[in-house]
Amino acid sequence: MDVLWMIPLLLLMIIPLLMCTSSTFVFYFKKFFYVAWMMVLALIGIPLCILKSGGRDIENMRIIRFMVRHVKYLLGLRFEVSGWEHLQTEGPYVVISNHQSSLDVLGLMEILPDRCTTIAKKELIYAGTVGLICWLGGIVFINRKKTSDAKSVMADAAKTMLDDQIRLWVFPEGTRNQNGDLLPFKKGAFHLAVQAQVPIIPVVFSSYSNFYLRKEKQFKSGIIRLKILPKIETKGMTSDDVASLSDKSFDLMRAAFLDISDSITRSNGPVRH
Numbered sequence: 001m002d003v004l005w006m007i008p009l010l011l012l013m014i015i016p017l018l019m020c021t022s023s024t025f026v027f028y029f030k031k032f033f034y035v036a037w038m039m040v041l042a043l044i045g046i047p048l049c050i051l052k053s054g055g056r057d058i059e060n061m062r063i064i065r066f067m068v069r070h071v072k073y074l075l076g077l078r079f080e081v082s083g084w085e086h087l088q089t090e091g092p093y094v095v096i097s098n099h100q101s102s103l104d105v106l107g108l109m110e111i112l113p114d115r116c117t118t119i120a121k122k123e124l125i126y127a128g129t130v131g132l133i134c135w136l137g138g139i140v141f142i143n144r145k146k147t148s149d150a151k152s153v154m155a156d157a158a159k160t161m162l163d164d165q166i167r168l169w170v171f172p173e174g175t176r177n178q179n180g181d182l183l184p185f186k187k188g189a190f191h192l193a194v195q196a197q198v199p200i201i202p203v204v205f206s207s208y209s210n211f212y213l214r215k216e217k218q219f220k221s222g223i224i225r226l227k228i229l230p231k232i233e234t235k236g237m238t239s240d241d242v243a244s245l246s247d248k249s250f251d252l253m254r255a256a257f258l259d260i261s262d263s264i265t266r267s268n269g270p271v272r273h
């Protein structure tokens, strides 16, 4: 029995020691902590969402947003947001952003507008308590392996956006990417905006490579710049305009990504790919 009491005590001594001496340990510890803490937060949030809304409801995103906002401090991250005024747009719109890591959830919750939820891969629904709270928050799940299914879910979403006056956040790269640049954009977000005839608001996260390097197993403290760009109108556009709309958004976001990542790199050391 006495020995059992020693275990937490030993851990309390060993963990800070390893945190100071091994960057690989810090990497795994922070990653484990992030997932575990989000799971715990979701476990607490689930009954709150059910009590507030009785089930799946986009208003639950307010609870989720509130619960996630402090997590950045626990991981040693800080956000510098610019362009807040561009989110002061009435009615429905589509937010698009680049996607580097599951840490993007922290930036998303930092600026998530009211009545805004996201499009996510369907596999996320199986992520335990996190999956359930995502469902309660009205997240729209798509099957990326079946384009026809994904297209029909997104067509329904375009209708819901207008009927229920909601906003949708889409990651047009379609997958996480940390290659120091943006991946070519998938078309779904642009069809969605054109079908609903709503504006697109691009949001750019600066490169994480000055604090988070998956291959090198580094997860330091750092600053993430979040730049909200002016809205792009889609009124009067048709599906014929989707390709040029996607190209225009890509060019604007890529320029902003290189700009804000470069300014972080200059102040914090080189970006490593």
Ligand SMILES: CCCCCCCCCCCCCCC(=O)SCCNC(=O)CCNC(=O)[C@H](O)C(C)(C)COP(=O)(O)OP(=O)(O)OC[C@H]1O[C@@H](n2cnc3c(N)ncnc32)[C@H](O)[C@@H]1OP(=O)(O)O
Binding pocket: 038, 039, 041, 042, 045, 064, 067, 068, 099, 105, 108, 118, 119, 120, 121, 124, 130, 133, 134, 142, 143, 144, 147, 150, 151, 152, 154, 155, 170, 171, 172, 173, 174, 175, 185, 186, 187, 188, 189, 191, 192, 242
């Ligand atoms: C308290 C704790 C709480 C924790 C809470 C945590 C909250 C978490 C929230 C955050 C979750 C974040 C999750 C992020 C993700 O899961 S990212 C991955 C999923 N998202 C996406 O994939 C979106 C982007 N993808 C697309 O938009 C794709 O286009 C897709 C619809 C999926 C289709 O895929 P694919 O076939 O690979 O793409 P293409 O773009 O090449 O399209 C093929 C052709 O189809 C045409 N197309 C596409 N979409 C449509 C449409 N909606 N309507 C009509 N036509 C469409 C497209 O134009 C192509 O045809 P052409 O080549 O142009 O002829």
Ligand SMILES: CCCCCCCC/C=C\CCCCCCCC(=O)OC[C@@H](O)COP(=O)(O)O
Binding pocket: 034, 035, 036, 038, 039, 099, 101, 102, 103, 105, 121, 124, 126, 127, 128, 130, 174, 175, 176, 177
């Ligand atoms: C039953 C237990 C299952 C455990 C699963 C753990 C799930 C993670 C839990 C908490 C992490 C915090 C919230 C993360 C939400 C992030 C969603 C995300 O970033 O998904 C990746 C997706 O965009 C693209 O996927 P791919 O890059 O194509 O792959």
